[in-house]
Amino acid sequence: MNLRTHPVVCFAAMLTIPTVQAGPYSAGLDDRANSYDAPVPGFVGPHGVGKARIDDGTGQFQNPNNRVNPLFFAWASNCSSYERSDTDAGFNEPEYALGPVTGDNFDVVSLGDLTAAQITTGNPAGRITLKFTKPIRNLSGADFVIFENGFISGFNTGGSGSGGVYAELAYVEVSADGVNFVRFNPVSLTPSAVGAYGTINPTNVYNLAGKHVNAYGDCWGTPFDIGQTGLSEISHIRLVDVPGSGAYKDGGNRSIFDSWRTFGSGGFDLEAVGSISTPMTFGQWPLLAELPANMRTTTADPDNDGIPNLMEYAFGLLPWEKNPKGTGWRCQTITVGAESFYEFTTLRDERCMDLVRDLQVSSDLKIWTTLARSTAGGVFLPQNGFTPLISDQRVGDLASVGVMREDRIRDTRPVSESAKRFYRLSITRPTP
Ligand SMILES: [Ca+2]
Ligand SMILES: [Ca+2]
Ligand SMILES: [Ca+2]
Ligand SMILES: [Ca+2]
Incomplete structure (x- = not known):
């Protein structure tokens, strides 16, 4: 109905108001936690x-x-x-x-x-x-x-x-x-x-x-x-x-x-x-069109938050909004039983089809080996015989939206092992 065409609302022949049993589905607006159909x-x-x-x-x-x-x-x-x-x-x-x-x-x-x-x-x-x-x-x-x-x-x-x-x-x-x-x-x-x-x-x-x-x-x-x-x-x-x-x-x-x-x-x-679920490459990313023309490269950082555009894209962030330092990727120590392990958390927008994400390890900061890899927006999978524990979950406050993921990758090698081990996250865009 549009009130422009119906300025007078007529409600003849109304029924008595029955006792209404409410269902479990979402309310008419702003019901972000509803697990069925949060608007x-x-x-x-x-x-x-x-x-x-x-x-x-x-x-x-x-x-x-x-x-x-x-x-x-x-x-x-x-x-x-x-x-x-x-x-x-x-x-x-x-x-x-x-x-x-x-x-x-x-x-x-x-x-x-x-x-x-x-x-x-x-x-x-x-x-x-x-x-x-x-x-x-x-x-x-x-x-x-x-x-x-x-x-x-x-x-x-x-x-x-x-x-x-x-x-x-x-x-x-x-x-x-x-x-x-x-x-x-x-x-x-x-x-x-x-x-x-x-x-x-x-x-x-x-x-x-x-x-x-x-x-x-x-x-x-x-x-x-x-x-x-x-x-x-x-x-x-x-x-x-x-x-x-x-x-x-x-x-x-x-x-x-x-x-x-x-x-x-x-x-x-x-x-x-x-x-929501339109697969993208960096060049097709619609958020780029909203940036000044000279700020659309992979390495530009128009919001000056230290996160270049390619990473904003990979992590599902906004390239025009300053994100806190460290957004998108972090490492923490997790204790399981008597032992501690490094666990990496990273954000992933499932729609980024042109990226390869590698969590890599090194003992000398020179030779790097991939521990887990994500391609074409998909979940991380173990690589090279490593057996990290991998899980992912929805991120954000809208229960209906799932394309923004938070991945957790836990190394199986205990922190207590004395040999040095360095980690890095590499995000690359193979030449089309
Ligand atoms: Ca209508
Ligand atoms: Ca779906
Ligand atoms: Ca930025
Ligand atoms: Ca940003």
């Missing part, structure tokens, strides 16, 4: 995580110093098809779904809503298919994020009462060839119809787009993990509107309810689709 902020910066930088139309900006979340490496670039299900005017230009998120809830394309009669007749629901220039790979955690224009409603109208999300939901389908699509398995535990312009409790909804808030200054998107579909890489994402009458079902054959029926910008409103 991903479209913007970050000094005005707060998830606070959109929006042109208010007079040349003034809300949250002017925030920027689009640099976690996103690509945005939908083409619309392959767009079939709206109603004939309402406005919000029918698919170009509004392309390019970076804006946080502007009017910068959308609507899929349209179906009437009860049309649902009975079997009219198809509105749908749109978007294409990415580079494939999105299944890396750790969420791989892409969908931004609709839901908002926290102050109206005590729907199934979850005041403070629920005014949500228009859509099924999400992905494809590697633009022909064969696989649908994410949707879950909707909303117990009953919420009426036109009613709200839902988003903790009852999973694997449907449209449950998170992206309006009036708050900008959060819904994460999707390609790993759930059995595909390893995709190029197309299709959204199919769910008219929330209850006629459309989730993966457990439960009725899906959302605000229904809506007009003007009826049904799902797509604002943007961002990719």
